[in-house]
Amino acid sequence: MIKTIIENAGDLKQTAKKIYEGERLTFEDGVSLYNSSNLPLLASLSLFRKKQISGNKVFFNRNFHIEPANICIFACKFCSYRRKKGDKDAWDFDIPEMIGICTKYAGKGITEVHIVGGVHPYRDIHFYGELIQKIKTVLPDVHIKGFTAVELDYMIRNAGYGIEQGLRILKNYGLNSIPGGGAEIFNEDIRRKICGDKAPAQVWLQIHELAHNAGLPSNASMLYGHVETYEHRIDHLDRLRQLQDKTGGFNAFIPLKYKNINNSMSNIGEINTAEVMKNFAVCRLYLDNIPHIKSYWPMLGKGTAQMALNFGADDVDGTIDDSTKIYSMAGSEETSPIMTVSEMLKFISSAGFTPIERDSLYNEIFPIME
Numbered sequence: 001m002i003k004t005i006i007e008n009a010g011d012l013k014q015t016a017k018k019i020y021e022g023e024r025l026t027f028e029d030g031v032s033l034y035n036s037s038n039l040p041l042l043a044s045l046s047l048f049r050k051k052q053i054s055g056n057k058v059f060f061n062r063n064f065h066i067e068p069a070n071i072c073i074f075a076c077k078f079c080s081y082r083r084k085k086g087d088k089d090a091w092d093f094d095i096p097e098m099i100g101i102c103t104k105y106a107g108k109g110i111t112e113v114h115i116v117g118g119v120h121p122y123r124d125i126h127f128y129g130e131l132i133q134k135i136k137t138v139l140p141d142v143h144i145k146g147f148t149a150v151e152l153d154y155m156i157r158n159a160g161y162g163i164e165q166g167l168r169i170l171k172n173y174g175l176n177s178i179p180g181g182g183a184e185i186f187n188e189d190i191r192r193k194i195c196g197d198k199a200p201a202q203v204w205l206q207i208h209e210l211a212h213n214a215g216l217p218s219n220a221s222m223l224y225g226h227v228e229t230y231e232h233r234i235d236h237l238d239r240l241r242q243l244q245d246k247t248g249g250f251n252a253f254i255p256l257k258y259k260n261i262n263n264s265m266s267n268i269g270e271i272n273t274a275e276v277m278k279n280f281a282v283c284r285l286y287l288d289n290i291p292h293i294k295s296y297w298p299m300l301g302k303g304t305a306q307m308a309l310n311f312g313a314d315d316v317d318g319t320i321d322d323s324t325k326i327y328s329m330a331g332s333e334e335t336s337p338i339m340t341v342s343e344m345l346k347f348i349s350s351a352g353f354t355p356i357e358r359d360s361l362y363n364e365i366f367p368i369m370e
Ligand code: V47
Pocket: 078, 079, 080, 116, 148, 178, 179, 180, 181, 182, 183, 184, 219, 220, 221, 222, 223, 254, 256, 257, 258, 259, 260, 261, 263, 296, 317, 326, 330
């Protein structure tokens, strides 16, 4: 079977051979995978690799999001979420309001709260530190995965600390890990075009490196399908792969497909599903040292998210409970993303995989309580 696949891989024969032999792909291999339109081959290669890493398992967790504010000092062109203070659909929660949200989850088996919002003009790490501390009084066992590197950079500097010290302070408040957002595309020219005012690539990478060194694991992401080329994507994956070689601190990678509703780049169309699947496959194959690839269903929609499990993804994120607006505001078909655990089990098993509940560090949770 493997021999036949390699023999029939045409121009990708050498790359396919490397994948089956466990050899690291080069930049050129990555670009040639992207340039191929042989989707069945990309599916077999990436599924082969996924199965080496996680067998037939697909992971999910029980989580909800807190989005503290959608006001932001930056103006990323792809963002459909940011509002000016005073706009009728702007929000800016104080700590009691956010603790009120958490209280309704007490005793419900939630293992993770994901906190990401706009880069707030005057909140600093002590505000978010107090939030973290208070969440843990309401949900003592919950894992707090919070704040993109871009949010961290601003909130830490705003309080007058260096990044290393700021991360230590947040860890002492109870922060457990860092989500993957804010990475966008690392290439400097493209970053300047789509989000010129936000923290540059080297700051994003440095914050994740310092976080890993401080014992805070993290995720990574890539916003793709806008004005970048395949070479820019491989450059992005390559910088992540190099950092992971150094620290081993990334748990999961999330490819974030650009959604084009209600933002300043809406004139750019969205890429099609075949391109989304190709991207999952290439990310799985190129990032040979990041264990999990996340098919983020609130953004992709359930059908596409299931399909991506055949192109290397082994995680679908969580139950969400209709607690995030980032993607519905950008045009996702999941306008109120929510899945019960029973729905989650069917969602994964009907795609042909074995659902596994996990905690935020990918420890498996048994038995699964529906
Ligand atoms: O950084 C914003 C992206 C990210 C759009 O770590 C958009 O488990 C597509 O951090 N089209 C934030 N993407 C989301 C994030 C995240 C999401 C899921 C899982 C995890 C994790 C982290 O959302 C931003 C940006 O890259 N984004 N607008 C848009 N129009």
